[in-house]
Amino acid sequence: MITLKSARELDLMREAGRITALVLASLEKVVVPGVSTLELDELAEEIIRKEGGRPAFKGYPAPEPDIPPFPGSICASINEQVVHGIPGLRRLQNGDIISIDTGVEFEGYFGDAAVTLAVGEVGEVQRNLIAVTKGALQAGINAARPGGRLSDISHAIESYVGLNHLSVVRQFVGHGIGSRMHEEPQVPNFGPSGKGPRLEPGMTLALEPMVNEGTYEVVRGDDGWTVVTADGRLSGHFEHSVAITEGEPVLLTVL
């Protein structure tokens, strides 16, 4: 069931979203060659707790029973890693790209957002992938308006990526968000427009295109969490939590 949020709930989501955005803005400043993803994770957790939030990813149960819960406050996914990279001792190198995804719970409500950043000087392929993935998220946000249907968002994202000759990951999708991090509905980043539930004011969605340089196929790595591109080529990821209103869509994960 899709729940519509009250003004009070939206206020709490805005605060969770503000902390989420603060983490990403703070990490952006320290993403440089030589920093480890564990160092980024520790800074993220420190900021979240200082602001009165709880790191929503930390301890998140794995989809399969024999895999431990997610250990980090961020997902740190480098180069061919698509999503759910586990923070660790690996140090970023000049020319890498890194997607940082984080989620915050504040007084029972959630924010979820991601950015993909260039580490030092990156090549044209990396720059283009980052720009197109960011543009795809914006295309999805622009379609998040009352009167439309859910898959209008999906179609807008896929069309934008297709026009730019890159591919959209199909195996992982966006989602409703609110008093749980993952609520109904699922929001695929592909498909025809005009399908699914009608978009209504009060719906809150985490839109998150994952865009690949090569094939859209992805595989799960040995740690049970990290998802990588099947062909080893690059992947980007941007995400905002968004509220549908009577007018313009409102970004919840902003400062």
Ligand code: MG
């Ligand atoms: Mg998400």
